[in-house]
Amino acid sequence: MAKTSRAPWKRSNPRKRAGKASKHLSPAQKSAAKARARRAGRRYPNLVDNMRMAAKKTTKKASKKKTSKSKASKSTAKSARKTAKKARKRTAKKKAKSSRKRSASVREKDPRGGLTAAGRKAFARKQGAHLRPGVTKTEAEMTPQEMRRKGSWAVRFYGRAKLPPLVDAKGRPTRHALSAHAWGEPVPKTVAAARRIAAKGERLLARYRRAKAKA
Template sequence: MTQARHDEQPWEHAAPRGTRSKALTPAAKAAAKRRAKAAGRPYPNLVDNMQAAKRQKAAAKPKAATKTQATAGASGRPAAKKTAAKRPAARKASAKDHAGKSHESKARGRDPEGGLTAAGRADFRRRDGAQLKPGVKKQRISDMTPEEMRRKGSWATRFFGRAELPALRDAHGKPTRFALSAHAWGEPVPRTEAAARRIAEKGRRLLARYRRLRDA
């Protein structure tokens, strides 16, 4: 058999012995015709037919078996997939957890008898820059400095001199945090509105005394 030269085109030499050409399907012929028209070549021609035949052959090949099919056992059942053992995911902190921590932090900063503890005041200073001081527990005005009069008077009128007072007792009859603030300032914890108003009146007297001393 004469061997084809490398510079020969496919149609310039005979087909290899033993090969049989397969007729193009109508769809393949139509595709070859469109390809020739797009390239400006007359049809029929060997170039476009060869390309169409190549695509026709590729489309006729059976699809490769999937990995699952290839590893199927004699019973035809697909082999079981190996799955890596999953590690238990770390539990994310829920909003409930954060709320619990926040409540715990607040509880540590609160004095159970009213007001804030030293740790609570330090926490406010770190978080907000607030320079909170412990309440003035002196009861007699004559024992107070002008600055102590101003601080205690301001607290008393601000807390118990407001138009509407918050609840002084909770559902169980225990004093609320609002009422307990009086203890932090050395005053009796008010059980009634009248008792709270008396603290506010004392605060107004303290402020009046402070102003007289300041202006003297």
Template sequence: MARKPRAPWSKANPRKRAGKASTHLTSAEKATAKARARRAGRRYPNLVDNMSVAAKKARKTRTSGRKRSAQARTKTATTKKATTKKAATKRRAASSAKKRSAKRAAPRSQAKPRKTAGRKREKDPRGGLTAAGRRAFAERDGAQLRPGVTKAMSEMTPQDMRRKGSWAVRFYGRDPLPPLVDAKGRPTRLALSAHAWGEPVPRTVAAARKIAAKGERLLARYHRLKEKTPSRGG
């Protein structure tokens, strides 16, 4: 037959039995126990309500202890992570300093040639070459490149007509015609070259063919003028 559990008031105080000092409720906890007894219709003071309030206090204390332990673990992990990161930063700084020292100590013959920071751009972003680009071509290939002709037709010399007409036919009269815009809809270098010759930048094949037709007219006019001009030996 199962033994009937004894009521708590018939048991010895476990804290006294363990040799520990008894704990007492605070005034606020006593007020809570008294209100609990009033709701249950019990007289106060009584052991049942005092034990209930004390048990809640113990649970709260245990929870606070767990929170403090978790916070301590988090703080330890954060500190460890920060220490590791700091050590890695120091290692990288030491490695960079070592590389710089080795580079300074290396003879000039082994040092890599530096790129000229102030080198002028050879390509004009609006189209064609810059003056620096034309000079670079002359130095590398011996090419005698000149700026594009942007004059009105009435102001052109026969040589200007020949140059611009030749350019227009070579660039925009070819078949098939290379792309005039890229995948993002921006004009290619082929299309932008029209700006260097005083023409609108073509974005369609029809616009490019129009420039080529103008070039053919310029070449035809150049040849007519050349035929009319008497030769020096005549």
């Protein structure tokens, strides 16, 4: 036959057995225990109602701990959402800024070669450089200063010892090659074509020097 557990009032205080001080009910707990005993028709004080009130206290503490953990978890989740939102905003701002830069760059560069009027203004604003459009006149129509400008450009761009690539991997002219269009010259796709533009530049500079000497 199974051994029946003894009633709590017949057992010794477990806290005393463990060498701990006994805990007492608060006045509010005592009042609640007394009311509970009255409803049940029991005399008070009694161990049953006191134990019930003590158990409620423990349950309340556990509930508070659980609520505290839940609040902390919610707070962490909220903080994580805020951080993620801020990160998304920063990314969106960076993308927008990058997009604006690209669109500005597109507006400033003439797709046929050289810079647009907006591009020259941007250069003046950023670097203080006062760039002028390339000279596209024929040699007969050029002034000595225009000869000097175009000759200097041609030698500087296409007379250097090592030329930058004139075409890309798909065979399309690079920006360096396209700059010839802005100066009224055919876009070079080979080194030989680039050298012809440089030679023309040398001739223009020679004419400029002769004109200057006569003056």
